[in-house]
Amino acid sequence: MMTDPALIDELKTLVEPGKVLTDADSLNTYGKDWTKQFAPAPSAIVFPKSIEQVQSIVRWANERAIALVPSGGRTGLSAAAVAANGEVVVSFDYMNQILEFNGMDRTAVCQPGVVTAQLQQFAEDKGLYYPVDFASAGSSQIGGNIGTNAGGIKVIRYGMTRNWVAGLKVVTGKGDLLELNKDLIKNATGYDLRQLFIGAEGTLGFVVEATMRLERQPTNLTALVLGTPDFDSIMPVLHAFQDKLDLTAFEFFSDKALVKVLGRGDVPAPFETDCPFYALLEFEATTEERAEQALATFEHCVEQGWVLDGVMSQSEQQLQNLWKLREYISETISHWTPYKNDISVTIAKVPAFLKEIDAIVGEHYPDFEIVWFGHIGDGNLHLNILKPDGMEKDEFFGKCATVNKWVFETVQKYNGSISAEHGVGMTKRDYLEYSRSEAEIAYMKAIKAAFDPNGIMNPGKIFSLKPEA
């Protein structure tokens, strides 16, 4: 796309010396995220250090018809931050400061390159809490979290990233700097444009500053792991606990997932009884009474036959160990080259949906091992299919392409989402119509055209084609 060295020289004048890289290593590193399907091929990586520099880059890109790709922690799972077509990657690695803290409003003003764990630590140092948390928190950046509306393991209590964005500064595809919502709790002055930029995957503009809300720290977090006789029993267990407690998490995983994690040898089994499914739930045991309520509900679930065995953490160490049963799954099964899909339906539909996927895959590919886990309290399922030993990768992924179609057709039938929390990017753009109607997609493209008339902002992400200018 951009081979002219004169253009690179122009770009260099817009930022500080040394802040444009074109060496092969940098292009390869900054041109990709955690997905592997697309070969990185950017023209250059640029590192702005101020909002003004971002604006200059966007204005220059408009004049020169250069495509820009935003780059945060590059932990995305939908190739939304992959530059595979000669784009210029705009990395926010040097805009990584927490600029301001406001204790009365409980907010922190962040540059987009602030790492999630950095904000979590900052909050803790202030006696507060940033509750959005997920496996990649150690490297994902706030700007990227906002671009994908990141979710994770505490959504049932705290919601998605969207809930924690008090205000946003963005540079639109036209180069305008907008200051959206001004960190207010109540602001009824027309369309809340802030909401459009959350989850837009950088296709409307760049987030250049974000005021994030913080929360009081949770007290005495306590986890239970419960084994159930079948998947259906997980639902009344969720219902029973939600009636009594404000849950901070409600996760599930299958015995197949547990066996793999226990096979590592560094995590103790939760209890002796083998069960086909497990629920992990967490709550604040603020008082003795609260903990007793949890135990009473547990006993009630056992009496009802919904739970076969269970354990409740009695210390921070036990809490951590129970969480490892869930958190280690993804990494552990990665050795089996899994096909992965991140989908959601409403909570009530989860059991029927899961059974239907199991049946379709089992009928056609009986040798495929399906590992389910996910955030069941949000209706968010992570479907993982392990490559059978001895099957070639190509054959496996060929078969998985068929599975993909079945999964999305079933998602559509159940009125669910083809991407619960990973985004659309390039990996799911060709399937968007399974979740969004033709009319919706047309309105989305019209909005894109209003903010980015020249189609320079992360083109080819979310939508297959550039919107008409």
Place this chain on the structure above:
Amino acid sequence: MMTDPALIDELKTLVEPGKVLTDADSLNTYGKDWTKQFAPAPSAIVFPKSIEQVQSIVRWANERAIALVPSGGRTGLSAAAVAANGEVVVSFDYMNQILEFNGMDRTAVCQPGVVTAQLQQFAEDKGLYYPVDFASAGSSQIGGNIGTNAGGIKVIRYGMTRNWVAGLKVVTGKGDLLELNKDLIKNATGYDLRQLFIGAEGTLGFVVEATMRLERQPTNLTALVLGTPDFDSIMPVLHAFQDKLDLTAFEFFSDKALVKVLGRGDVPAPFETDCPFYALLEFEATTEERAEQALATFEHCVEQGWVLDGVMSQSEQQLQNLWKLREYISETISHWTPYKNDISVTIAKVPAFLKEIDAIVGEHYPDFEIVWFGHIGDGNLHLNILKPDGMEKDEFFGKCATVNKWVFETVQKYNGSISAEHGVGMTKRDYLEYSRSEAEIAYMKAIKAAFDPNGIMNPGKIFSLKPEA
């Protein structure tokens, strides 16, 4: 605008018999909301009973270039639902059913004409809770709540209406039916168009169905009313209590407001000490320990000199009585023909902002009595100025027009909102640029043009001019 009786006859063919009204009483009733500035002058009132009928009306209005005004409970305070220019009013009074309940997802599918209190009662009957609450809950409708992103007295804990909308069906200005977000908790498939319609005041389309989230019921709600020696002391009190408890409300009012309410004779004084300002806060006293924590914090605030006196409710009756001190203010002071304004700043800026307004008004109009109250935990202040006895209404409102300008200039200086929760409608459209930049307004108009290219949806609301088609 629409004087042709043939058009009325066309309109009648789109709905059930008797569901178009043109008598003077109906035009007057359905043509206005709680604001008084604009004389109602609609051409007709139409009452659709189905989504299909709404679509027919919108398509017809596009063909005939007829302006439509949505009408809910008509309790708005910004004239967003006023038809002053021959528009056809679309009332949702006959689309007022709760269609579906889902206990596992804790959602209720509502038609737009469901009254807020009806949903609150429905939730209670199911052992759940709909937490958005405000003075007009007995007549405001869900569709209108969504159109204005209604807030109210529990925002500090539960957020605005926005937080409770799981899914929306809307008919856009082009007549398309969109099913937005499908009631999912996690859905990362492009722009969240649902968010655009929340707070759009009917300028992009009509909400024709909404899936609302419900919550577990609060336990043993308990209120404290605390008297403070000055306004500034309210802030550390908020801070101290928020550190220890999840507050469900944090309101404030001045002695001037209290005196007026006590003057009614039907509400007992909270305690004997006279104080210039009062805070009302509420929390769930789920356990004995929690109530003791509240008392200890109260004592700490007294020791620090932030609180002069206070009382904590010990029964449901006492809780109700304490709330009356706050809830009766608006109705009580209405006898003084007050100038009202609903504004917000970030919480930390509240004291300086309030003092600056007091100073400006006091300097120019020393005979004006200013009554402050509001949702201070959200930075939302209700400014009320009472008409001095003996001053003519015209003179008073003439002077208040000047006050308006000072208030909005001060709001702009403090980076606040000219409308915290009442919306823009017609009453604040000419002041929009005090809160939103020229570029933001241009993007809003472009979005409006995408959803409503012929400008038939509630024209003249939010924006002064019709967007270019």
